[in-house]
Amino acid sequence: MTKPVILTGLRANNDLHIGNYFGALLPLIDMAKNKAEDYQVNLMLADLHSFTTPINHAELQPQIQATLRNYVAAGLPLDNPSVRIFRQSYVPAHSELTWILDCFTGMGEMNRMTQFKDKSAKLHEDRINVGLFNYPVLMACDVLLYGAEYVPVGDDQSQHLEFMRDIADRMNSQFNQELFVIPRAVKEQHEFFGKDQGLRIKDLQDPTKKMSKSDESGKGIVFLGDNPDEAAKKVMGATTDSVGAVRYDLEKQPGISNLLQIHALLSNEPLPKVIEHHEGQERYGDLKQEVADQVKEFLNDFKERLANVDDAQLMAKLEADEKQMNGVANATLLKVQKAVGLRA
Ligand code: TRP
Numbered sequence: 001m002t003k004p005v006i007l008t009g010l011r012a013n014n015d016l017h018i019g020n021y022f023g024a025l026l027p028l029i030d031m032a033k034n035k036a037e038d039y040q041v042n043l044m045l046a047d048l049h050s051f052t053t054p055i056n057h058a059e060l061q062p063q064i065q066a067t068l069r070n071y072v073a074a075g076l077p078l079d080n081p082s083v084r085i086f087r088q089s090y091v092p093a094h095s096e097l098t099w100i101l102d103c104f105t106g107m108g109e110m111n112r113m114t115q116f117k118d119k120s121a122k123l124h125e126d127r128i129n130v131g132l133f134n135y136p137v138l139m140a141c142d143v144l145l146y147g148a149e150y151v152p153v154g155d156d157q158s159q160h161l162e163f164m165r166d167i168a169d170r171m172n173s174q175f176n177q178e179l180f181v182i183p184r185a186v187k188e189q190h191e192f193f194g195k196d197q198g199l200r201i202k203d204l205q206d207p208t209k210k211m212s213k214s215d216e217s218g219k220g221i222v223f224l225g226d227n228p229d230e231a232a233k234k235v236m237g238a239t240t241d242s243v244g245a246v247r248y249d250l251e252k253q254p255g256i257s258n259l260l261q262i263h264a265l266l267s268n269e270p271l272p273k274v275i276e277h278h279e280g281q282e283r284y285g286d287l288k289q290e291v292a293d294q295v296k297e298f299l300n301d302f303k304e305r306l307a308n309v310d311d312a313q314l315m316a317k318l319e320a321d322e323k324q325m326n327g328v329a330n331a332t333l334l335k336v337q338k339a340v341g342l343r344a
Helices: 018-035 057-073 093-102 107-111 114-121 130-144 155-174 186-193 228-236 254-267 271-278 284-307 311-340
Strands: 005-010 040-045 083-087
Touching: 005 018, 005 130, 018 040, 018 057, 018 254, 040 057, 057 083, 057 284, 057 311, 083 311, 093 130, 093 311, 107 130, 114 130, 114 155, 130 155, 155 186, 228 284, 254 271, 254 284
Parallel strands: 005 040, 040 083
Antiparallel strands: none
């Protein structure tokens, strides 16, 4: 019996911060480890998706390598055959199937995508490329080529998931055969993966918004690649309040609450325990110092884990998995090519 398939896409991004680490990397790695027994877990580095908005192309290769190494340093297993890792562009079927499905997709369907509307609203018309527009078709192919039923989707991606289901169903009906497995509906995805997002690390300078790369000064963000001493200073300079007592209160004391959350995540202790331990303390400096020390230790440790990533093992894993993925993807592509008349 073949196992049901999970697929998700990772963005090439070497500017990861601790918010990404605890909010995205670790949950994804946990998911992969926990599900691998009963499911085939396919993790795809979405390199073709990288230039839907302009990037520095000279940096893409190092960025892809850095992203993969970050995942491995964060615990992604390289020795589990049920967890496959591959680079999208190393499986050319993604591009081929995208062209075919483009021709079965309505302009209106793509125009209605709110992510496209949001992203394109900020750009001058000549800077909006066609790839940004039909990106959901490529994303659909990422999933449909492997018959994946389960796709962890954030709220910003649920419309794209609905589109995958539509186009899969449309092709199956039009050609009167099961060309594609239809991915599960959004609600079932949430039931399967659990919608609980866990703790969300906030910006150190403005603790009312989440830690995000778009913060301009970078002072409120702890990047995984930060110099540990500099990062500790960022924590010491975190915005707090004038209440004068450590309490977990997201409304009235967002800065202190954020430090408590970071504390809990870094020490891998339950938040209530950390809160109890610090409740009522009056000197914010003590809490800051403790978190700053933890951040320093965490970054030093992460550097060491990065230095220990076995690049040869990583490359060997990628190449072996890409070979497998090509086999699966090409079989699906051939079925489609036959159905549409490109192959006898
Ligand atoms: N669009 C996803 C994101 O922005 C990344 C992605 C690309 C993806 N292809 C995918 C996610 C296929 C799930 C399935 O994060």
